[in-house]
Amino acid sequence: MSTPDDRRYTDQHEWAQVQGSAGAATVVRIGITDHAQDALGDIVFVQLPEVGDELTVGNPIGEVESTKSVSDVYAPLAGTVSAVNTALGEAPETVNSDPYGEGWLLEIEVTGDTDDPTAELLDAQAYQALVDQG
Template structure:
């Protein structure tokens, strides 16, 4: 069974989002997603300052099985990328909610409102249970 963090918000595409300081939102992929992908071998990150839109691709994750798009759960500007993933993409497998985070985005508008439109942990658990 995959781990789901109760304090995060989720997308149906298996990204998680966590509110940071101000209007900042940290984004990564879920434990369910990394389990489905298998061993991650490469992560393509967006550039600092890149504009991202909710539901649009912001990069890719390549595993031994497939290449998958990373979708942004919020709209805004990329303010940080996890450069450690360039040399150690396997961090996403080992710590999807910790050291394996992908990007931080400064939300265009109110971060709380943007996050409120995402799935709660309970709703995400129902989604993943239906896929099992």
């Protein structure tokens, strides 16, 4: 399993990576981890929120459906959806083949006093320890 150290993680197996800023907001890209996609199996459908939707930390923001099950994806941060990966509509299996690259799910704009709103999330080492504990 791959756990890149250039992003932060949740205990629900989402990742968040700061992309830059848009005015007063910080843009953060969100996806599911390699561990999550592996546990799900072959992904056949991804349901995502709409651009402009407001997200609340810990609330479901979409679903990933595999040949095994349907799993909720949870918001690791509060913010406004600024982009969704529409390519997943035609190729949801991209989440399996490239969960940290082309398989990203959405981007949100986070406002606040920090340049890194992901700082409170798990770093790669802490996330990997969580996964290793099983």
